[in-house]
Amino acid sequence: MIYFDNSATTKPYKEAIDSFVKVSTSYFGNPSSLHGFGEKAERLLKQAREQMANLLGVKSNEIYFTSGGTEANNMAIKGTALMHRSRGRHIITTKIEHPSVKETMDQLQEAGFEISYLPVDAAGIIDISILEKEIRDDTILVSVMHVNNETGSIQPIEQIGHLLKYYPKILFHVDHVQGIGKVPLDFYKSHIDFCSISGHKFHGLKGTGALFIHEGVDIAPLLSGGNQEKKKRSGTENTAGIVAMAKALRLTMSEMNNKLEQLMKIKTYLLNELSVIEEVMIHTPEHKSAPHIINFSLKGFKAEVFVHALEELDIYISTTSACSSKHSSASETLMAMGVTEMTAKSAVRVSLSYENTIDEARYFIESVKKTIAQLRKVMKA
Amino acid sequence: MITYDRILIRYGEISTKGRNRNLFVDKLRRSIKRVLHDFPNIKIEAQRDRMFILLNGENSEEIVECLQGIFGIQSYSPAIKVGKDIDEMKEAALALFRKVYREGNTFKITAKRADKDFSLDTGEINQTFGSHILVNIPDLKVDVKKPDINIVVEVRKEACYLSCENYKGAGGLPAGSSGKAMLMLSGGIDSPVAGYLSMKRGIEIEAVHFYSPPFTSERSKQKVIDLAKKLSRISGGVALHIVPFTEIQQLIQKQVPDNYTMTSTRRMMMRITDEIRKKYDGLAIVTGESLGQVASQTMESMYAINDVISTPVLRPLITMDKGDIIDIAHEIDTHDISIRPFEDCCTVFVPSSPKTKPKLEKVQHFESFTDFEPYIAEAVEKTEKLIIKPNTLIDEEIENLF
Numbered sequence: 001m002i003y004f005d006n007s008a009t010t011k012p013y014k015e016a017i018d019s020f021v022k023v024s025t026s027y028f029g030n031p032s033s034l035h036g037f038g039e040k041a042e043r044l045l046k047q048a049r050e051q052m053a054n055l056l057g058v059k060s061n062e063i064y065f066t067s068g069g070t071e072a073n074n075m076a077i078k079g080t081a082l083m084h085r086s087r088g089r090h091i092i093t094t095k096i097e098h099p100s101v102k103e104t105m106d107q108l109q110e111a112g113f114e115i116s117y118l119p120v121d122a123a124g125i126i127d128i129s130i131l132e133k134e135i136r137d138d139t140i141l142v143s144v145m146h147v148n149n150e151t152g153s154i155q156p157i158e159q160i161g162h163l164l165k166y167y168p169k170i171l172f173h174v175d176h177v178q179g180i181g182k183v184p185l186d187f188y189k190s191h192i193d194f195c196s197i198s199g200h201k202f203h204g205l206k207g208t209g210a211l212f213i214h215e216g217v218d219i220a221p222l223l224s225g226g227n228q229e230k231k232k233r234s235g236t237e238n239t240a241g242i243v244a245m246a247k248a249l250r251l252t253m254s255e256m257n258n259k260l261e262q263l264m265k266i267k268t269y270l271l272n273e274l275s276v277i278e279e280v281m282i283h284t285p286e287h288k289s290a291p292h293i294i295n296f297s298l299k300g301f302k303a304e305v306f307v308h309a310l311e312e313l314d315i316y317i318s319t320t321s322a323c324s325s326k327h328s329s330a331s332e333t334l335m336a337m338g339v340t341e342m343t344a345k346s347a348v349r350v351s352l353s354y355e356n357t358i359d360e361a362r363y364f365i366e367s368v369k370k371t372i373a374q375l376r377k378v379m380k381a
Numbered sequence: 382m383i384t385y386d387r388i389l390i391r392y393g394e395i396s397t398k399g400r401n402r403n404l405f406v407d408k409l410r411r412s413i414k415r416v417l418h419d420f421p422n423i424k425i426e427a428q429r430d431r432m433f434i435l436l437n438g439e440n441s442e443e444i445v446e447c448l449q450g451i452f453g454i455q456s457y458s459p460a461i462k463v464g465k466d467i468d469e470m471k472e473a474a475l476a477l478f479r480k481v482y483r484e485g486n487t488f489k490i491t492a493k494r495a496d497k498d499f500s501l502d503t504g505e506i507n508q509t510f511g512s513h514i515l516v517n518i519p520d521l522k523v524d525v526k527k528p529d530i531n532i533v534v535e536v537r538k539e540a541c542y543l544s545c546e547n548y549k550g551a552g553g554l555p556a557g558s559s560g561k562a563m564l565m566l567s568g569g570i571d572s573p574v575a576g577y578l579s580m581k582r583g584i585e586i587e588a589v590h591f592y593s594p595p596f597t598s599e600r601s602k603q604k605v606i607d608l609a610k611k612l613s614r615i616s617g618g619v620a621l622h623i624v625p626f627t628e629i630q631q632l633i634q635k636q637v638p639d640n641y642t643m644t645s646t647r648r649m650m651m652r653i654t655d656e657i658r659k660k661y662d663g664l665a666i667v668t669g670e671s672l673g674q675v676a677s678q679t680m681e682s683m684y685a686i687n688d689v690i691s692t693p694v695l696r697p698l699i700t701m702d703k704g705d706i707i708d709i710a711h712e713i714d715t716h717d718i719s720i721r722p723f724e725d726c727c728t729v730f731v732p733s734s735p736k737t738k739p740k741l742e743k744v745q746h747f748e749s750f751t752d753f754e755p756y757i758a759e760a761v762e763k764t765e766k767l768i769i770k771p772n773t774l775i776d777e778e779i780e781n782l783f
Contacts, residue, residue, distance in 0.1 A: 019782045036599040043603060044779065051783055061717065243782050251783065 002315045002360045006201075007149055007178060007293055009350035013203040013251055016244040020205060023240035025336075031237050032226065041239050048246035055253050058187050058212055064229045065242050068209035069177040069198030070100035071222075075211050075233065076173045076194035077104045078220030080141045081113060087169065088138030094118045094126050095336040098149055101175055105143075118144075124153030124337045125284035128163060141171050147179035150320050150333045150349060152284050152293025154183055161191035169218060177201055181252035182263075183290050193217045199241065203353070204248035208241040255354040262290045263354060266361045270350065273365040277374055281343060283334055287327055292352040295320075295334070297343045301375055306348055309371045315364060318349045383476035385441040385459035388448070389544060390432040393455025394554065401558075402429070408555035408583070409453040415617045416447050428512070434496045438592030445548060450615065452581050453558070458533070461543045465499065470541050474532055477543050478514050487524035488514065493535040493624045506534055525663055554583030558617040561585040562665040562695060563658045565650065566605055566621070567721070571669030573608045573715040574706050578697040579667045580615050587661060588619055589654045590624040596730070601723040609769040611715050622657050623765045626650075630730055637747045643735040644744050647677055647686040649753060656761045665693040671706065672699050681738040688741055737752050 003011065023044060029035075031042035046060075054288065055059040066072045095103055095117045104259035105115045118126045142164060144155050157174055164172050164235045173194040179185055181202045187195055192214065199208030213219065213232070225234030232346070274280045274296055283295040298306055303319040310317060320331040339347075350364070392409070410427050413434065417423055422437040423444070434444065441459045448457055463473045478488070492506035501509060510532065514551040515521055536544040564576040566588040576586050592604045605619065629649050637645045652667055670678045677686070687694060698706055710716035 022782060034598070039599045040605065042600070047779070047783060199471065247783055 002356075002364060004352060004356065004360075004364065005316045005318045006352045006353040006356075007349065008296055008318055009200050009206070010203045010353050011355070012200070012205050012244070013248050015251060016204055017292065019247050022245040027239065031239060034241070041237075044239055045237055048235035048242045051246045052210060052249055054254075055249050056187065056212065059215060061216055061230075062212050064211045064213055064232055066196075066211055066233060066238060067207050067238070068197050069098075069175070069201070069326065070209075072198070072209050072211035073098070073100040073173075073175055074104050075222055076196060076213075076219065077101065077141065077143055078108065078222055079232075080171050080173070080194075081108050081111075081309050083218060084140040084171075084222035088136075088140040089113045090116070090139045091130065091137050091141045091143065092116045092134050092139060093119065093143045094120060094145070094155070096120055096124060096148055096153075096177055096333040097145055097148075098177065098353060101143055101145070101203055101210045120153075120336050122338050123288060124151050124283075124333065125285070126155060126290060128156060131160065132163060133168060134149045135170065139167070140171050141173060143173040143175070145175035145178070146185055147176075147183050147290040147293070148333060150293075150331055150347075151295040151337070152178075152290040152351075154179070154288045154290060157185060157192070158190045161189070164189075164275055165191050177252055178293070180262050181249070181256050182260075184256075185373045187212060187214075194219075199245035199248060202248050202252040204245035205241050208238060208245040210245070219245040229263050259354040260291060262358075265350060265354075266356060267291050267294060269358060269361050271367070273361075274368070277369065277372065283337065283347060284341060294350045295347055296350075297339070297346040298348070298372065299343065299346065301346050301348050301372075303348050305375065306346075306371065309375060310367060313367050313371075318351070320347060320349060383461065383473065383480055385461055386436055387460050387462060387542075388434040388436070388444060388457055389460045390434065390457045391455045391550075392431065392453065393550070393552065394453075396669050404730075405453065405555055405558050405583075406432070408558040409451075412453065412556050412616075413448070416451055417444060420444060421475065436683065448550065449548070450551055450770050451555075452551050452553035452583065452615070453555030455552060456550050458544040458547045462540050463543060465496075465536065467501070467509065467539050470534070470543070471510060474510050474534065474543055475514055475517055477489075477545060478518070478530065478532060481530055481545055481561075482518065483529075486529035487522045487527075488532065489523055489525045489528040490514075490533055491533045493533065495535065495537045497636070499536045506536070510534055518537065541619060545559055550722065551581070553581035556580060557583065557585040559583035560664045561587065561661070562662045562667050563622075563654050563661075564588045564667045565654055565669070566590050566608060567669070568601055568604050568608065568719065569669065570710050570716060570719040571671060571706055573612060573669075573719065574709045575667055575669035575712070576612050576699045577615070577709065577713050577715075579695060582668070584665075584695075585616065586619055586667065587657075587663065588621045589624060589657055590621065591650055591653075593625075593627040593630050596630070598723055600721070604718060604721050604723060606767070606769060607718045608715055609767075611713060611718065613769045614771045615762040616771045618768055620661075621767045621769050623767065624653055624657075624760050625763050625765075626653075626760060628759060629737065631752070631757060632751065632753070634730060634752045637744075639732045640734055640736045641739060641744055641747055642730060642732055643677055644682060644685050644739040645748060646730065647682075648689045648744065648748070649757065651686060651689050651694075652753075652757055653760055655692050656757065657764060658692060660761070665695050666690075667695045667697065669698055670696045671701055671703070674703065676735040676737045679737050681740075682736075685739045685741045685744055688745075 027041050029037040029041040031045050049063050050060045053063050109115050118131055120126050146157050146184055147154055164170050171193040174192050176195050177198045180197045197210050197214040200206040221232050223234045228234050228237055275282055279299045281297045307319055330341045334347055336343040406427050410425050420439040422439050424435040426433040455703050463470050490507045490510045492503045511645050530545055530616050532545045558584055562584050564586045566572045580586055592602055608620045609621045633642050
């Protein structure tokens with residue numbers, strides 16, 4: 001099996017599952033319970049928080065655990081909107097955000113907020129001068145993703161942060177779900193107020209995630225209840241999942257240190273080999289893109305057909321983003337980059353992890369060529 | 382681009398310590414080695430009045446950051462070693478200048494000529510290097526009073542060293558260079574700060590904590606472990622003695638009148654701490670007491686409490702205001718742990734109105750009806766000793782989870 005759909009989800013590390021099982025069996029106490037058994041669970045939670053903060057280069061009181069990236073994005077955006085709606089009702093984001101940001105914005109728009117969507121260039125990157133022009137007196141939040149989930153393009157987060165530094169009333173949210181463990185991001189240097197990550201994108205388990213909230217920044221909670229996570233996110237903590245996520249993050253970060261070069265090599269190899277195939281049109285920009293995502297169209301082929309054809313060879317890739325791949329509408333991200341609807345409908349995404357090898361990449365290229373030849377025969381007939 | 386090949390470390394106070402100097406330098410070298418554990422290629426060259434960390438390709442910026450908290454360093458500078466050939470020196474100085482120069486910066490040259498046989502004197506060095514840089518960088522200005530960039534050219538017997546960034550060190554004396562003391566660590570804000578300040582003067586700290594289950598919870602013990610962990614970052618490891626104190630506290634409640642229980646409790650704590658000190662060859666006891674802060678910290682209280690031992694009691698915070706102590710607690714990252722709301726041995730049995738001016742004779746009289754000695758011996762006997770390190774968890778099973 002060749003699994004090239006790591007931006008949809010990753011295979012959990014065995015070590016992370018072991019931790020999950022161990023915590024679930026031996027330390028199942030409620031961290032809020034007064035007794036020593038609850039204290040043990042609380043200690044695990046604290047340790048996980050510290051470890052994640054260290055790995056992310058922030059303080060442990062700035063990490064809030066959530067159920068995943070979607071919740072973290074909702075929490076940052078709606079929480080800010082709810083908190084600061086009397087100060088302003090204008091939010092700036094981009095045209096290429098993940099649905100968990102985009103749909104949140106749509107919901108806020110219905111509730112009376114005004115949303116500005118920044119365009120992107122052919123490489124899928126926003127123009128900071130346009131961002132600056134969109135800023136108004138009543139702007140309360142700017143939300144820009146770091147690495148795009150469909151194309152891998154990287155937004156200039158640090159520069160945006162430097163610009164927003166001069167607008168102290170505007171908060172800055174970054175969806176870092178695809179970038180974590182692949183493209184380094186300095187939260188402090190980039191003046192980020194909120195940053196979302198998701199455990200299952202770096203070999204943790206589904207149902208775990210975290211939101212970084214800069215010290216001193218406040219939001220209204222979406223979930224009220226037992227006042228867990230310093231009142232910002234109530235609900236009994238998923239101790240086992242959180243511990244597994246902290247472990248997965250440690251392992252991923254050490255893989256980034258050791259294997260990033262290998263990953264780049266695989267990506268370069270794939271880009272080079274794909275670019276010489278006549279039917280292929282590559283959408284992932286050569287520069288300013290993440291080391292693990294390649295998006296390309298196969299001219300004249302429907303994306304689903306191609307995905308299923310590769311599946312027969314035990315190769316797993318994705319049409320666009322997994323969250324929207326069951327709808328057959330064309331990718332909004334690609335269309336925002338100026339790709340035609342026809343071409344966008346034939347786009348597929350290959351997404352790698354540190355566990356993939358160059359041999360898999362070779363086999364993949366061969367299979368792509370073979371599949372194209374075969375499909376062409378069928379379609380011409 | 383030119384890269385630094387070494388970091389020059391200046392000792393400050395150590396170099397005035399006469400015959401103790403070798404000991405101090407050796408302790409400092411060990412501290413540095415420990416902190417830079419993750420940089421296996423570095424080599425440390427210690428000399429009489431300075432130390433060099435040879436980078437051997439390791440990242441100078443990361444190391445510069447790591448050195449910030451190490452006691453015994455007055456200041457330090459990343460530097461480049463070059464031969465004493467004037468042309469070679471000039472080129473290296475220019476390359477270094479380009480590395481740090483941003484448009485609009487001013488500069489000066491500071492020459493240090495330890496090698497008195499060198500062909501140029503101090504003024505000539507300034508002049509030669511200054512003009513070489515001026516000629517090569519357009520629109521550059523000299524400012525000898527407040528330059529943005531100060532290029533230090535240091536000519537010594539063996540070579541010439543160039544540097545232009547100077548970082549302030551943490552000061553103080555190297556960890557462990559002043560001998561060992563027992564720190565009475567309660568879990569409050571003050572005692573970790575007292576520990577930190579004594580460590581800054583080179584004292585090796587072993588912490589003593591009084592634990593009274595079920596009156597104080599597992600969480601309060603964890604709090605102290607977390608505090609000790611923060612302190613252990615300074616020295617690489619801290620021993621923590623956990624004294625079972627429930628029985629003695631209950632005995633005091635029974636035997637001593639209410640308004641004197643606090644005084645008596647402190648006296649017992651002192652006696653136990655002193656016994657542990659003897660056992661582990663300590664020379665003093667450190668407390669976080671600050672004059673007048675609470676009932677037990679009035680002059681009268683201290684007089685009545687201190688009477689039980691003759692060991693020196695060091696009180697680094699004695700004259701400090703609470704606000705200043707809190708500032709340091711924030712700086713050393715212990716404040717947020719200290720304010721976790723759990724009872725500790727000092728808060729759990731507080732009488733409604735403790736004596737702020739206890740009389741020594743009275744407390745001696747109240748205690749005279751009970752023989753505390755066997756209880757003290759038993760508490761010392763049952764004391765649990767933990768070794769706390771910055772990154773390790775106490776429980777191996779838990780450690781494997783992460």
